[in-house]
Amino acid sequence: MFQKELDLRVPRDNFYHCLVTAAHQFHNREADDTRYLLAGYPWFKCRARDTFISLPGLTLAIDEADYFELVMNTAERGLREFMKGDPLSVKIYEMDQPDVPLWAVWAIQQYAKYVGRDRAFDMYGKLLQDIIVYIKDGGHPNLRLDDNGLLYADGKEKAITWMNSKANGKPVVPRSGYIVEFNALWYNAVKFCALMAAEKGDVKGAGVLEELAAKTKKSFVDTFVNEYGYLLDYVDGNMMDWSVRPNQIFAVALDYSPLNQQQMKSVVDICTRELLTPKGLRSLSPKSGGYNPMYVGPQTQRDYAYHQGTAWPWLGGFYMEACLKLYKRSRLSFIERQMVGYEDEMDYHAIGTISELFDGNPPFHGRGAMSFAMNVAEILRTMKLLEKYSYQK
Template sequence: MSYIKFDKAQIVNLEYSLKREVIRTNRAGSYSSTTIVGCNTRKYHGLLVCPVDAFGGDRYVLLSSLDVTVVNNDRSFNTGIRKFKGDYYSPKGHKYIDELEMETIPSRIYRVGGVKLKHERLLVHYEEQYLARFTILEASEPMKLQIRPFLAFRNIHELTHANLAANKKIDFIENGIKAKLYEGFPFLNMQLSAKTEFIHVPDWYLGVEYPEEQKRGYEYSEDLFTPGFFEVDAKEGDVIVFSASTKEEKTSGLKTKFTKTVNGKIPRNCFINCLRNAAQQFIEKRHGKTLIIAGYPWFGSWGRDTFIALPGIALARVMRSLELYREVLDTQVERMKDGLFPNMGSLSNPAFNSVDAPLWFFWAVQQYVEVGGTDAWERYGEALKSVLEAYKNGTAFNIQMRGNGLIYASAPGKSLTWMDAVINGIPVTQRKGYAVEINALWYNAVCFALDMARLVRDRKFIKEYEDLPDLIKNSFHELFCDHQRGYLADYINDEEGKNYFVRPNMVIAVSLPNSMLSKDQMQKVLDVADKELVTPRGLRTLSPGHPLYKGSYHGNQEERDNAYHNGTVWPWLLGPFCEGWLKVYGKQGVQKVRKLIYGLEEVMSEHGVSTISEIYDGDPPHSPNGAISQAWSIGEVLRIIDLLENKYSNI
């Protein structure tokens, strides 16, 4: 039996099946995503979604969906499905699904009339090509297969509507057609492996609705263009492959290409392999750069997320590739500016508004050293030193080391830490000033750099920085530690003084390789976090006992932003919590960590199938939310599993 499988009752129950989505990438910027029954519920859904260089490399939905119709005994059975106004679904192809599997590639088996049809789909690695394979498993007599493509040709963040500017013309190519709705786009080449007839009947399907966008407070209705449909004769045993690509294909090789691509995939037949498979989806190699995409379907590459996710994605033993690790770090170093890394934005127009990304860079290099990266200082030493220099002397966003050795950061209208939601130019989580995790990371960075400098006898660097760790540590204890409360201040600034909201940021101060806390202090911090923040899905961003706590992440953009870091659960925080727990409790802490990490196996058939979501509600049952697959959620779980299985495997 397959590891991830859905039964007939679950499939036909749209309340259940529309909440489960699939994301596949080509590892070069393109992705394919929809629900398990093939009904698009987001504007981000599409079968072929590609970056378009003419428009700054942003992603565009080219092929939105396919309607596949079985024509048998003068009867037609359309296996497609989409939503229209008033909870009206047409066609209702989900009712024909007999089996649904996800083990290697998404696969649906339809039973209609006297026909049993298997529909499999994938993206080809490093090519902008979507392939669908149709196998006629049973057919009592010859039949026809009709395949109707629906095109969008629009940015993933926008919607399209019927218009006169769309180019309805097509050109015939080998076993298919090519279409380009607007200038600047590539042609979409749609071809079949079998001899086919294309019936050119261009039309707009009006008022297709995306209920997930409606829930999120966005526009949710669009019109999709169809140029017509393919019709092919088929019989039992036939295998037909449909290709949608930005380049014209040799159709004689489509079947072989499909099989070869399937054979190169990690089967999702257990928890670890699901994580491995999910991790690979975040790697993007394009234009000579190697990036980690923060999350799908709407995130790009973020510096902070990259450094936190990378060790699990590229260094865990089930994933290990030092070459990949170096490629990602090298790409980030190339993009540095004034000691800062791009936090978000496109390659051509990045934003550098992250005080922690450069400090997580040190941590990422530390992880590289731990697995034998002997060239770390030679390769990254200058970049590391440039960060320290920038922070010591001051850089953008008023990021600067003050006389007490601690980092102070404050910029009007900017959220510089990972708790970065902003509404109408005002940060939701006001954490300007001295932030606890920033200064914990700063101390770790200085200590690590000194350790590396001592190995290569960099006397000038050692002389400049050797007294700084003690200054940082003493100032940190004076400002952040509160023996009565038993935990650390979250942040301190000149206007508000000390803020003692119970948040997870203090846990990072425990988990880092170089910590300023005693074992007793670590234990107290972890115990508070365990009592107030830990859930089966990750750590809450604020204690439920606080008046600002939001236990549910829902509503429009403003409502969701208010909850984003005020109670919402983040799985990636299990990384520092579990590492800190093992540091303090050792063998006695293994059982708890195992329960937390392996408990996430429950989510493999939820939200993003075979992956871990960006966030979960703070209140039980901790429903999944946000992006359906998040890099640091996967990366940190892989990293802790690696720690457990290789240091505590006998417990």
């Protein structure tokens, strides 16, 4: 019995093994057919957006596709219940956030790259179709597909993105209207589902989706690309947020980008110059108004700083993916050096795992929850990407 338990343990003898152990600590089981991923320790529960963003890194990146399926099956149950307007039978919170279905498509896309598109379609093809129809038909109470192919969501009074801190009951960052990562995810989802439909012989359905994607692509560029070479964070009527924020990196990192090569390079360049730290991307550039990089002080002070300059490792994962996508092997050594900043944390703030966020200025102290699923997941996924590009000729 002792030897059996010992064999099941992952030794914390290197950076990778520490992260694998941390990944397993987010597992949560309630019944034989119900699996969750906790968003973090010590106070986070299971949150929908965090689940779908974390899932590929916490499972596929460490060759645990079976656990991906267990968690996804639980999450799919909750997502379908929400889309039908039924009470949720699963304990996954914040399922009503507008980008949750889009992140679900992204998670399935990562699964398809791991197991193959045929198996992914067999497992989740119907869910992909239902999500696209749900969004196109206006099923979500706070997500509207406009005639220009872009998604509109109202976040003026309630925080609806991952930048969800509140002060006096109002969002600190009231992102509303056409939100940059929502629409990058939407374009990626439509293109991916068009590919899946075409490969399964649904030529008509694929054609409809490709037509929609072309419209979304043009509108995305017209709406978000500005003359300074980066992307607006959100656009709501005449209101345009010119803050340099990391949400634009998704438009480069995702498999399908509405941007051309030069536009993608320009986005990566500004993220490198103004947002990159040894602990991930800052949530706001030091050159933008309201920069507040130190997550310290009483609760209200911390709420105002939460997404106003603090650094987040999970965003760094998408940044590194964007770099590899654009520059391939020539950026390997640069990204390997970036990973050192995370490895240093293994024996500093929380032993063997990664904190929720970090101060955006040196010395970049870890703050918030002592262990955060999305951060661990994206570092593991980056390791997998490094392995992939290292073996490419």
